[in-house]
Amino acid sequence: MGNLDAQVRELLTSLSDEPPAQPWDVSIAAYRSAGEKLVALAGEPSSACDVRDFEIHLSGRAVGARSYRPKGAVGGVPGVVYFHGGGFVRGSLESHDRLCRELSVQGGLSVIAVEYRLAPENTFPNAHDDAMNSFHWVADHSDELNIDRNALAVAGDSAGAMLAAATAVGIRGHANSAVVKAQGLLCPVLDATLASASVEQYGTAPILSRPVLEWSIDQYFPNVRDRRSPVASPLMKESLAGAPPAVIFSAEVDPVSDDARRYAATLEASGVASEFCEYAGMPHSFFLLAGVLEEGERAIAGFAEKLSGLLH
Template identity: 45%
Template sequence: MRPSQETLEFIEFMTRSGPRIDSGLPAAELRAALQERRTSPAGPEVALVRGAEAPGPAGPVPLRHYHPEPGAVLPGIVFFHGGGFVLGDLDSHDHVCRIIAAGTGASVVAVDYRLAPEHPFPAAVEDAFAALRWVAANAGELGIDPGRLAVAGDSAGGNLAAVTAQLARDAGGPGLVFQALVYPVVDWTPDETGERYPSHRENGEDYFLTTGAMEWFCEQYLGSPADAADPRCSPLLAGSLEGLPPALVLTADFDPLRDEGEAYARALAAAGVPATTVRINDGFHGILGFGAFLGPARRAEAAVTAALRHAFASDG
């Protein structure tokens, strides 16, 4: 099976929009090149968008707060951006956060965690959890109902959302009502033959995220190969998944990470955690936020926002 012509043309456009991840450029130069050629859509208007900071283990963690209805107390979503733990920032996912805020009616707090290789694992995890705890502790000032707090993220951000949900459970809080994991990376341990996760082999070329790019991200993020087995790096390897918040795991047909994401959803369900898997037909890694241009992306955005709305309504 091959992607539709519409999807293939969009993948080609995305690939032309910047240098290849595995081009050999140092991380800092790659970031600069991608920022210079950034083509993200604007996203919908949100009534209040402002900067904030959370205290982190290595200094302040920059945040961006989106609130659709200033003065009201709304459900809250702590969002972690994708980019392989090397790329991405508050601007790269501004349109995604606006889509989620507008589509859910919830307040969104985006987290600008430290990036590798300058700050390898577990720096991103430490910043992500520090930000989550700060949002929960300051929910009143942010117009957020602390009893209706969720985490969400795409790709590397999906990993951080899954990991922070585990850390929050183990620490006795903050309490979370949901985790929305969009094509998350959940297992960094080597799958060199693609037998454990066939999508690594089937979708490792031609669909935007490549095997070479995944290997490069792994080299940048892991301080040591042994880190791959740490559950804070590979949440699928946690000793127990019991007691975690309900989850949506969204995957895409032509994504190398498809099978490991779905394996995490099955593992959650086996541990008694309500978990829904939505696979986006004709989708690929990186589609979230491009619904203005691509049908599969619109379906991805609708699935994420609907799951979060349902979680908040059910908890309420």
Template identity: 40%
Template sequence: MTVAQNDRRAADPMVAAEAAPSITAFRAKGSLSFQDVGVEQARVNYSVSCAANGLTSQAIAKVNDVQFEPDIPGRLYDARVGEPTGLAPAIFFIHGGGWVIGDLDTHDSLCRYLAVSTESIVVSVDYRLAPEAPFPAAIDDCRSALTWVLAHGGKWGIDIARVVVMGDSGGGQMAAILANESGGDRFDNRLIGQVLLYPVTDLTMQTPSYERIVTGFPLTANTMNWFADHYVPEGVDRSQAQLSPLLNPVPAYGAAAFICTVDNDPLADEGARYAAKLAAAGTAVEYLHLPGHSHGLFTSAGVIATAREVLNRVSAFVKARSTAAIDEVARD
């Protein structure tokens, strides 16, 4: 690609045909995004968008609000019918929203879909949001909830030796952090996989895609700066491991990873670089990049078919990791 071609791409990025209607509508309304409306309205707008564009909510056998110790709310999804026997694999799910917006409900239909398609129990954590609870509240809540699941999840029917961590955007960042910590001795059991959907991995925001995606999409460089400024107190080192896993060591041969990035996203380059970093450390990585798509794809899976196709690949990855964990136990 020539310099001139790259300049044109920066000015007018390609938009996939199936994503064009929503992007066109967004631009027709003035390209107003979260940073333009304030925290409370941003939360309302995100909830409305997820409800309108997300997957159709599936009725499944069991959906219960739960409490992770110590006193962290969450939700459990179990699609097994009848009286299940034995323990099931699990997905520990962390919703996105830039640590400022989003909740159990914004990702409820996605968690239901995953419970059915992966034949796993899904547990979603309702971590505290900024600016009311700035860093490190969100990652501390997620870590505490996962610690409880990996130690005591059998009480909920979870096979604690077969847990995958998953998150989108800011949730993907926290999933990556917990997967790295799982490679050490922080938890009672190690995670068997990590699914990172357009994750934040570098909060110093120095990758080229921050210069490329600056207008015309719901998440731009300015939007990410707005989220980060609400989450991270002034003076905190944004290059540290709890904020920027790309800039810090990762465990050798860590939990197998599925990573998806999208082209029209300031996070695109850091996600790609993180996939490469994990692979270089010996981790098995399945990496997928989607040209023409933008951040928020998976909370728009009800209207964008590509999102559903990728979620089916995620489900296959999770099921394969669960089978591999069983086979490993059998060999031992």
């Protein structure tokens, strides 16, 4: 395993008195509740954006959403539809509130965070459908959201990054689609078959281990054959030609670190521009721990800047 950053080691030591519950040992509700406790490590939420909760009404269902807009922004601004991480099982508008606020303020972006349906109650392709349909909804309602319809991105972290990438590369097949101008991925899970070498190399990593990763995939993809679908796993696509340019930030000590590297390489081989950055010594989802990890704060700032640059 790679060398963990000193701040990460210090954080893990401080948390060692209360080791995280393994998801298979507790109820789904308890596992989700434990994840929400990490919000305390995210850092102080910015007050420099206007925040509003609402619902996105889709066919036969409604999903929760939260809008972030920089205070004082005038007219339609570039927009980002954001999908939170959490292994398809947990995560919420609250767990990623601070991150979305920073993307909005630092990037000058209107961020729409989507609370898609979670597993195991909802399995593939429900979350993927929510992501795709929510992007269409935001594009169709861009005027009332005060978003520039011609400057729309999708973004997400971990499992949410799979939803973002799947939307980015899949939306071209829909008639009269709004265009995804950019995709932003943080520590993405992009291969549901878990074929990346890093899954073995960093199988005992903190924050996300191989057993927890495998358990999470089992909850959302109970049908093993679905995991090889290019609709599900963007890395199953032979070519990514025509996909929007990407900003991809990953962590070194992470079972899915190779997913980010493979995706960036496939984009480049397909003639698509991508900016890839791996943070040495960092574990999965380190940017959600920006209140205690300096690299997490730097990653958020860099990600906001790069994604904004693709939209402005």
